[in-house]
Amino acid sequence: MPRKQLVLLGASAGWMLPTCWLAQFEEIHAWDIDPLASPLFRWRHGRHLQSQGIRLHLNTADGLDHLNERTREMPGAFFWFDNMLGQLRFTNEPLDALSRRLQALQKKLQHVAWGSVHDRMSGRTTLGTSLPLSRLGLSGVAMETSEGQAWLQQMGAISPWLDHLTEHVLPPGTPVQHTAWPFKPGYAHWLEMGWHPKASSSRADAEWCPVHPGFDAR
Numbered sequence: 001m002p003r004k005q006l007v008l009l010g011a012s013a014g015w016m017l018p019t020c021w022l023a024q025f026e027e028i029h030a031w032d033i034d035p036l037a038s039p040l041f042r043w044r045h046g047r048h049l050q051s052q053g054i055r056l057h058l059n060t061a062d063g064l065d066h067l068n069e070r071t072r073e074m075p076g077a078f079f080w081f082d083n084m085l086g087q088l089r090f091t092n093e094p095l096d097a098l099s100r101r102l103q104a105l106q107k108k109l110q111h112v113a114w115g116s117v118h119d120r121m122s123g124r125t126t127l128g129t130s131l132p133l134s135r136l137g138l139s140g141v142a143m144e145t146s147e148g149q150a151w152l153q154q155m156g157a158i159s160p161w162l163d164h165l166t167e168h169v170l171p172p173g174t175p176v177q178h179t180a181w182p183f184k185p186g187y188a189h190w191l192e193m194g195w196h197p198k199a200s201s202s203r204a205d206a207e208w209c210p211v212h213p214g215f216d217a218r
């Protein structure tokens, strides 16, 4: 994983990100549409990052706008979508258009290293179910496959669950971690997280980091 520049999309205050993980990078460029994200991010991480000489650029804007420009400007950066892409279905964009836009990210980002942690599905669970441990797999497990159904059953999912439209975000075959997140009693999210090296670099060059650093993997 490149460690010079981090482009962090959907940063919020970086609640899920340990400061020491952020401090691996020399420069951080973060985006969030929420105007409170920047001051809170600075409050939570700023002092330590500054003391390490890490340059922090916080932006209040749509992280998906001008993505092509950003990949051209920072071709060696690591682009990380931090639990943002699964939230986009709550905007006014028609769902089929959004699905296509999410799938098109693969092409936009093919010349950089990038990754995402996102909701795949969420919904009610049988109260008292102890959620399964995180497990490794490959991206794009469809809900209706036996693998998808077995995973939902382990979470105690009560149908219907909400599809966050992120099945095709990561390129097919990307190694991912599937995690069950207890959002509140009787309600869980299925999170998928993984990253992809730059298209030009070989898999052997890439060290795969399977665990999202800030999650309490269960």
Ligand SMILES: C[S@@+](CC[C@H](N)C(=O)[O-])C[C@H]1O[C@@H](n2cnc3c(N)ncnc32)[C@H](O)[C@@H]1O
Pocket: 009, 010, 011, 012, 013, 014, 015, 016, 017, 031, 032, 033, 034, 037, 061, 062, 063, 064, 082, 083, 084, 087
């Ligand atoms: C679930 S939160 C992410 C939490 C965050 N990564 C953390 O560590 O606390 C999703 C964030 O994505 C932001 N967001 C949603 N759509 C966005 C967009 N198009 N561009 C940038 N940020 C966006 C929201 O404002 C919100 O702060």
